Amino acid sequence: MRAHAFVRRFLFLLVLLGAFFTTSSSQPATTHAQEDDFTRLILGEILDGQNSPVEGVEIVALAGEEEIGKTLSQPDGTFILHLEKSDFETLSLDFQRAHFAEQKIDLFPQEIAQIQKGGTVTLPPMTLTRRIGPVFWIVTAIFIAMLVVIAAGHLHNTLAALLGMSLIFAISYLGEPLSEKLFIFQFERSLSYVDWNVIFLIMGMMIVIAVVERTGIFQWLAFRSYKLSGGRVWLLLVILMFVTGIASAFLDNVTTMLLMTPITIQIAIALGINPLALLMPEVFASNVVGISTLVGTPTNILIGSYGNISFSEFLVNLTPGVLLSMAGLIGYSLYVYRKDYRVASEISPKMLERLEERGQITAPENLKKAGWIGLGMILLFVFGEHIELLPSVTALIGATALMVWIKPDIEEMIEAVDWTTLVFFISLFVVVGAVQEVGLISLIADWIGKLVGENLILAMIIIIWLGGLLSTVIANIPFTAAMLPVVGFLTATIPGAETKVLFYCLSVGSAMGGNGSLIGASANLVTAGIAERAGYSISYLYFMKKGFPALIITLMIATIWLLIRF
């Protein structure tokens, strides 16, 4: 059964790779044909309302009623149109693309004359207007429904995203024969929205984490934190918050909290204090410190890949703000849980012995090897940007090197890859792609663009606080994925935003927003789940009561930092 599962997963991976190469190598055949003939050419560029290139626009040259040339615009919005004949008096170009209003232009007599002489005419950039049709509302409804279903927990995240993707394909393929207005996009085009850099980076990091988590490092760190604190609970809190935060900056938050929560509960029980007084600050730290690196949160992986922000850029631009926010969080936690910390007692020898037993490194050799590989990966993340080494490639190299060196059970390692998460991301990219395709993102970008004008500070504040507050009620990954093109548009249009500051604002808002409510981040749910199994319930209301002020404090500090930094 296990071998069968492995083969199935391997085949799935091959399909992914196949999709990657297929989509990246596909080009319209007409382009090659046109390159053979350099006479009677019309060149141009097609943009949308946000000055972004529009791919796949069909451009037809008409001499009266006769079609004398046809081409498609390329991913960069440019097109080269070759005319098959030169004996015409009038010439017009017809531009057609789904989700845009059809547009027609007539060429001037001097342009026609130039073409008839065998010359080339370059047209000024042309802007297509969006068309809001029934499919716009259908896709918008599907996207909102997906967010609601995920937030309400009615369906598993992955199933909700898969359902959204399937509905979009069903409408596009089954609806189009009934009415062409129901067409959304072709399957091949939908795959172009999938960010494979994100998928492979997450996959590589999952393998590395799977090795690290089996070494006992988390339990060792937690016990050492207790020893280092000398039984002073306030110091234990500070150390645990930093340990959790630093771990979250390099590993994913869910894994960090899955492994830190049980041992923290044990330490708290041994000290006779309420475990929530340690767990809540830990999860706050996990959500906040994760944003200081490219690989710390899934939202940063998305933002880094879309905005072309490197590992070291995240580190340099966000770490100081994160440290300041941590200081705020520590102060807040010490104040809010002060009564709980006061009742701490000395740990009994029996319990201390038990904790010490647990706080051992179980696989020192593997930990050492993982440490070296981890160091190498960090160096590649930092310096790889100079040779355009993609983070996903670094993660895959690191994961493979670790597996070759440690030689673990390969099936176990493949099992450790969270395929449901990867399928979630792929489905999400397609759904967000559909939302982009029908023009919803453009509409939001337009609206925010008009609201902020050229005011960078206003744009920063809106993105940080809108991201932070919305992430408390909707899942921050789909929110971030949808916001990326909007932020990209604002970055291109607002003077001063070329420093990518708005992407950092999105990173801060969407990740810190996780602290605002129980459903704001997966790490919160995992922590609450384990705490509940130990008899300490974290209700939605309890989390919000403690977490929302933490969110406001950290967002305020981060806003001030980003305003100073940029």
Added chain:
Amino acid sequence: MSGILCAIRGGPASQPTISLAIETAKKYDLPIYFLYIVDLDFLASTNSSRLQTISEEMVEMGEFILLATQTQAEREGVTAHGVVRHGDVSKEIVALGLEVNANYVILGKPKEEKTNVFTHDRLHSFAEIITEKTGAEVLFAERNQ
């Protein structure tokens, strides 16, 4: 073998159950078998493939909770054992009750929570099943919060 079976989760809500178990143990001079059941249902809402690692951590946490509870019982002069099991709460209580030939099974009366396995009605039906299958008398501990 005979004794008192007491299924606990830990935390303040389990204290009345633990106290009643200790009180009963003193009264009848019986050992207590504290039972902790590992339940990973909470992972259904998140994407995690690390079931084995998490399961091991939860077992460790359960053992620690039981150790703390055993220490509390032993301080009151009662012999106590800790047992960690995986699976369905109801089935595991009955199974351990049969294994240790329990004389008494202590159950906590929960607040009416959606997340709890037992509502009051179901709790009484379950108590009847325990008595029928194991012969043990079921005692209820009232939650004081």
